[in-house]
Amino acid sequence: MKMNVNVAVxxxxxxxxxxxxxxxxxxIDNILVIERDKQLGGILNQCIHPGxxxxxxxxxxxxxxxxxxxxxxxxxxxxxxxxxxxxLSLTPQKVIRAVNTSLGVVEIHSKAVILAMxxxxxxxxxxxxxxxxxxxxYTAGTAQRLVNxxxxxxxxxxxxxxxxDIGLIMARRMTLEGAKVSGVYEIMPKSxxxxxxxxxxxxxxxxxLHLSKTAVEIHGRERIEGITVAAVDENxxxxxxxxxxxxxxxxxxxxxxxxxxxxxxxxGILIDPKTKGPVCESGFETSVPGIxxxxxxxxxxxxxxxxxxxxxxxxxYAAEYIRSKSE
Amino acid sequence: xxxxxxxxxxxxxxxxxxWIAYELSKYTAKTCLIEKENDVAMGATKANSxxxxxxYDPVPGTLMAKLNIRGNELVRKLCKKMxxxxxxxGSLVIALTEEDEAKIRELYERGLxxxxxGLRILNKTETLSLEPNLSPEVRGALFAxxxxxxxxxxMSCAPAEVAENNGVELIRNFKVxxxxxxxxxxxxxSSSGQTVSARTVINAAGVHADEIAKLFGDDSFIITPRKGxxxxxxxxxxxxxxHVIFQPPVKFGKGILVSQxxxxxxxxxxxxxxxxxxxxxxxxxxxxxxxxxxxxRSVPSVSERDVITSFTGIRPIGGKGDFIxxxxxxNNRLFNVAGIxxxxxxxxxxxxxxxxxxxxxxxxxxxxxxxFDNNRKVIRFKDLSDDEKNxxxxxxxxxxxxxxxxxxxTEGEIADSVTRGAGAxxxxxxxxxVRAGMGRCQGGFCGPRVMEIIARxxxxxxxxxxxxxxASRMTEKEMI
Numbered sequence: 001m002k003m004n005v006n007v008a009v010x011x012x013x014x015x016x017x018x019x020x021x022x023x024x025x026x027x028i029d030n031i032l033v034i035e036r037d038k039q040l041g042g043i044l045n046q047c048i049h050p051g052x053x054x055x056x057x058x059x060x061x062x063x064x065x066x067x068x069x070x071x072x073x074x075x076x077x078x079x080x081x082x083x084x085x086x087x088l089s090l091t092p093q094k095v096i097r098a099v100n101t102s103l104g105v106v107e108i109h110s111k112a113v114i115l116a117m118x119x120x121x122x123x124x125x126x127x128x129x130x131x132x133x134x135x136x137x138y139t140a141g142t143a144q145r146l147v148n149x150x151x152x153x154x155x156x157x158x159x160x161x162x163x164x165d166i167g168l169i170m171a172r173r174m175t176l177e178g179a180k181v182s183g184v185y186e187i188m189p190k191s192x193x194x195x196x197x198x199x200x201x202x203x204x205x206x207x208x209l210h211l212s213k214t215a216v217e218i219h220g221r222e223r224i225e226g227i228t229v230a231a232v233d234e235n236x237x238x239x240x241x242x243x244x245x246x247x248x249x250x251x252x253x254x255x256x257x258x259x260x261x262x263x264x265x266x267x268g269i270l271i272d273p274k275t276k277g278p279v280c281e282s283g284f285e286t287s288v289p290g291i292x293x294x295x296x297x298x299x300x301x302x303x304x305x306x307x308x309x310x311x312x313x314x315x316x317y318a319a320e321y322i323r324s325k326s327e
Numbered sequence: 328x329x330x331x332x333x334x335x336x337x338x339x340x341x342x343x344x345x346w347i348a349y350e351l352s353k354y355t356a357k358t359c360l361i362e363k364e365n366d367v368a369m370g371a372t373k374a375n376s377x378x379x380x381x382x383y384d385p386v387p388g389t390l391m392a393k394l395n396i397r398g399n400e401l402v403r404k405l406c407k408k409m410x411x412x413x414x415x416x417g418s419l420v421i422a423l424t425e426e427d428e429a430k431i432r433e434l435y436e437r438g439l440x441x442x443x444x445g446l447r448i449l450n451k452t453e454t455l456s457l458e459p460n461l462s463p464e465v466r467g468a469l470f471a472x473x474x475x476x477x478x479x480x481x482m483s484c485a486p487a488e489v490a491e492n493n494g495v496e497l498i499r500n501f502k503v504x505x506x507x508x509x510x511x512x513x514x515x516x517s518s519s520g521q522t523v524s525a526r527t528v529i530n531a532a533g534v535h536a537d538e539i540a541k542l543f544g545d546d547s548f549i550i551t552p553r554k555g556x557x558x559x560x561x562x563x564x565x566x567x568x569x570h571v572i573f574q575p576p577v578k579f580g581k582g583i584l585v586s587q588x589x590x591x592x593x594x595x596x597x598x599x600x601x602x603x604x605x606x607x608x609x610x611x612x613x614x615x616x617x618x619x620x621x622x623x624r625s626v627p628s629v630s631e632r633d634v635i636t637s638f639t640g641i642r643p644i645g646g647k648g649d650f651i652x653x654x655x656x657x658n659n660r661l662f663n664v665a666g667i668x669x670x671x672x673x674x675x676x677x678x679x680x681x682x683x684x685x686x687x688x689x690x691x692x693x694x695x696x697x698x699f700d701n702n703r704k705v706i707r708f709k710d711l712s713d714d715e716k717n718x719x720x721x722x723x724x725x726x727x728x729x730x731x732x733x734x735x736x737t738e739g740e741i742a743d744s745v746t747r748g749a750g751a752x753x754x755x756x757x758x759x760x761v762r763a764g765m766g767r768c769q770g771g772f773c774g775p776r777v778m779e780i781i782a783r784x785x786x787x788x789x790x791x792x793x794x795x796x797x798a799s800r801m802t803e804k805e806m807i
Contacts, residue, residue, distance in 0.1 A: 086729035104717035125637065152789060152803070221606065
């Protein structure tokens with residue numbers, strides 16, 4: 001099957017939705033949003049805690065509430081959506097191949113493309129923490145999905161490595177669901193998480209934050225039984241003799257996010273080795289003309305409100321691009 | 328266990344055991360394949376270099392040499408027939424010193440003696456034009472055309488599946504702890520008290536083969552576990568090398584290699600360290616350092632920064648300088664297949680053939696089955712053309728839903744990996760068969776969805792899903 005659209009937005013999370021809506025507001029029609037999940041909203045759907053929307057809406061919303069505002073706005077427009085649909089490839093000529101259960105492989109020819117695929121979490125494998133490979137080690141976001149969407153508890157006695165925001169949020173979440181969170185270990189001398197999350201998710205629950213400490217070994221054969229942590233020096237190298245054993249049955253990792261740019265690479269888009277996002281000279285346009293990037297695929301943001309603000313601009317520039325091409 | 332009396336009980340569903348079961352499934356004799364873990368391929372089979380060796384390495388005249396050559400031939404034939412991922416990318420043993428140059432000439436001569444086809448000595452220019460990312464110190468290389476890379480997992484899943492489809496009973500989670508004699512049958516007793524009886528017991532228990540032999544009064548060999556650490560790099564580094572890059576063999580094996588994997592990632596390793604604990608599969612800081620320092624001698628630009636996962640394999644070292652294959656001298660109910668170290672993966676299919684040949688020589692009369700079928704087809708969505716994709720989605724819409732985004736694996740493939748013969752029972756089983764969770768996000772996104780599919784296909788609650796059987800539960804039992 002073939003489709004022709006003016007703008008194809010890859011990813012129906014906060015970035016993609018805001019960009020699509022802004023494109024439409026600027027007079028562009030025939031817009032398509034492609035989302036791999038069954039619902040629009042992206043990762044916000046599993047972020048059931050409050051703290052979203054203070055800047056954009058002037059009120060505090062949960063993740064699903066924030067997403068719903070955009071889903072509602074979208075349903076008031078003629079913007080088309082394909083959910084439960086995975087994009088397989090993107091070419092520099094802006095041809096997208098996507099697949100789903102009802103249409104099979106769809107070839108989408110688009111005048112402009114907005115990349116809004118979000119990011120992924122760094123894993124235990126990337127950290128290269130030595131030790132065994134038992135069950136019970138999750139990235140914080142995966143644990144968040146298990147708890148908030150699937151209704152499953154990853155474990156009872158949790159240690160969190162890294163103090164990124166998702167890790168802090170999950171420290172509180174696991175505690176509220178009855179698990180013990182014995183501590184958060186952060187390799188850096190200060191946390192990368194938001195101050196309010198440290199206060200509301202750790203301090204309010206008496207969960208200790210151990211700075212300049214990291215995991216140096218994982219123990220346990222079938223299920224994780226504990227980790228060895230050690231203090232690190234100014235080069236972030238573990239200091240011999242400072243090792244201590246911390247018992248746990250679950251280890252959550254919150255050690256950084258990486259923009260998901262595999263599709264972008266396939267389209268020949270230049271990637272900044274530092275941010276791991278597309279190099280955008282101006283107006284969120286990538287090195288391939290007519291392909292724009294916004295949200296966490298462009299760079300990792302702290303606040304969804306800022307994702308929305310920037311994505312609105314990306315949508316506006318994409319609309320301008322289409323207009324300039326049709327003149 | 329429907330009827331627990333068998334002609335043959337094969338202990339251990341690694342590459343050797345699976346190919347022996349495969350070979351036995353061609354005949355009417357009743358066979359079972361017993362595995363102590365929740366899945367096949369859980370020992371040395373799942374954690375090695377996954378190289379199909381050409382055969383220039385083993386000492387001429389040894390069983391190792393013979394079965395390596397025959398295995399290489401069979402792998403190239405059977406991988407097609409049984410849809411086992413295999414790419415004949417060729418290997419290079421590179422020489423970095425004058426001494427190395429002498430060594431590769433020696434290997435070349437040995438290869439000729441062993442009957443290896445397609446061997447050539449390359450000079451520096453030829454070597455570097457084949458592999459521009461090699462160290463500028465390289466002086467030449469031994470090129471072996473018939474070497475390749477495979478899926479070591481499917482090298483035992485596939486024969487186990489064909490064996491099961493042809494009547495072999497696969498018995499999982501059965502750890503043989505004791506034996507007793509019951510007339511012409513030997514009764515194998517599991518750690519949980521279950522029993523299986525067989526006339527002949529084939530011991531393919533990998534690192535534990537010496538313990539099984541001891542139960543039969545055979546203490547003629549000791550298996551030393553040798554640990555090897557590896558790392559896998561992101562497939563966006565796949566162009567680093569295009570062949571298997573070895574350094575000349577060292578005392579403890581074939582040394583540290585850098586190679587493309589069959590799936591287009593880069594593998595680095597292994598280290599080689601004899602240890603005491605047969606189950607110690609922990610990676611270490613030092614081991615990873617050694618692996619990368621070694622790898623950088625061949626390919627200076629290999630970097631730890633691109634690692635997506637690391638693992639340790641335990642190789643069963645028999646200490647005799649050759650495979651130990653044959654009826655036990657101490658008990659004629661026992662047939663040992665032990666010390667299957669490198670090139671054991673390559674030799675796998677040939678080991679199966681050889682074992683049946685030896686048992687037939689002892690007087691057992693094998694009667695061929697008329698309906699033996701070793702055709703096997705696996706749908707790998709990613710590799711299909713658009714037309715083929717549409718056709719399979721029209722037949723089964725689950726092939727239109729991509730679950731693992733890093734490796735493009737669909738729900739249809741994951742469900743199939745559970746329901747097919749000798750299928751997956753846990754997260755790692757799915758990962759090894761269809762690669763869901765094998766990519767750069769290591770299951771971060773697809774993990775919960777794979778749990779859901781396994782639970783549905785096995786008709787168990789999601790909270791019962793394990794990573795690799797036993798107590799490796801993914802979550803708590805109680806729902807929130």
